[in-house]
Amino acid sequence: MYAVRLWSTRHARVLERVYELVNPAVLGGLRALDKMFGAKIDRPVAAVEAAAKGFLFDCKMCGNCVLSRTGMSCPMNCPKQIRNGPCGGVRDDGSCEVDASMRCVWVEAWAGAAQMRGGAKISELEGWVDHRLAGSSSWLRIARDDQ
Amino acid sequence: MTNDPKPPRSSIEPVNEIASDAVAEPEQPKAVPFGTNPGDPLPRLPGHVSHGRFERVLRAGHFALTTEIAPPDSADPNEVLNRARLFDGHVDAINATDGSGANCHMSSLAVCAILTRAGYSPIIQISCRDRNRIAIQGDVLGGAALGVSNVLCLTGDDVSAGDHPEAKPVFDLDCISLLHTIRTLRDQARFQSGRELSAPPKLFMGATLNPFAPPYNNRADHFAKKVAAGAQFAQSQYCFDIDLLRSFMTRARDLGLTERCYILIGVGVLGSAKTARWLRSVVPGVHIPDGIIERLEGAKNERREGRNICIEFMQQISQIDGVSGIHLMAYRQENWVGEIIKRSGVLGARKPWAPMHDNYSAQPLNPPQSQNKPTPLEPAAGPDHTLRETKTLQETQAL
Structure with missing residues (x-):
């Protein structure tokens, strides 16, 4: 939901704290489940992730999650899906070039990052999206990759 | 055969070796020397990434001028060449837009190929709107193979803006x-x-810049990312607000970006107050303050006032520390480009190089590769053509 998504970026510091607190436990739990059930957990975990991040961030389940590096503003909500924004088309009032009824995702992202302790990560270069991962869980990918 | 005292007439002799005239037969067909074709690349100077004139002008410390060509809605190459001719002797490089405003036109790659053949120094614009990474990388190799030395990377306007x-x-x-x-x-x-390439594209890389759109305070940080990703020059959106530009440039200087990237600021020629209103409402990212529009409305001759505004901005921009040049966008006012640049005086006595069209043989040839001597950049350069200090562009860090 648009209003919740705006709230999330405007409370990026709070969400960052929650993320830092919860993340180790979530990843630990996912690793335990992964050991027990393997690939069977892919779809249920993706469904939970889609519901949670869909509510908070209008997550599009790209499978390449960078929320913690983009001020808690999901770049896939940008009509151009820019990973290193903003583009040059932002309107004078900070709304989106394509959809004037929406705040620019990246104006919000830089503002969100300014609140965050790890906000400097927004200055690092983001790569390109791996479109094969669409629909899959970023949480599980991180849990499996970081083992 | 091997004992034949005469040199062989075969064409397998290396082209670069200038054979001594003494042993050559008078009527022997000579291989075309390197540089005869106006589209042949210049020798790449030490420390340069490209073969192009544009990089040479900037690295030599000159104040540079670029403009853009509107690719025609046509399949006739002469329309491209006729438009390019208007800029002869006035600009250092010509941007070939890539479906600007998301409108369909001749492709940037084709315009650049036509221009390099005539000896021009085009900048190929590559937008991310229409092609995926497979198509784009192919076009980059193709462009470089066709003699393009400069590339401007942009995200591109959304399709909703166009036709x-x-x-x-x-x-x-x-x-x-x-x-x-x-x-x-x-x-x-x-x-x-x-996957490896057997020959990499030698391109001078550029990025777009828009200090005139929110988030104003983060625009320089965002530009820093572009420099870190490889931008060696940058061309900005229309500048109609000198204060926003000054604050952006201050931040860019503080971040050390002006030492690592040549910044060219965009200026535009407004035809009338009506055009200005249309431009800022329709074209994404164009910021024109009300004061400019009121000034146009109050003028007797709006078109002339539009040119005066452009010239004043060019003069003010050229005085800002860290600005390396101007990108003049004169859509549908291309005829005025020469006069505007002359009147602004930003180039001083320097006259940018231009190909000669009527008689290619009268053109000074590029030196053969074996001599390894750079061609003089500007035949008509005046006494004060080294006004600016030479800058060195530090190699950007790897990602």
């Missing part, structure tokens, strides 16, 4: 990941996939 709003937008990459991709092609001779 085919129902089209599928691609946006597989963005400006910054596109820069990084091209730098990988050039510096590591690899595709994004890691």
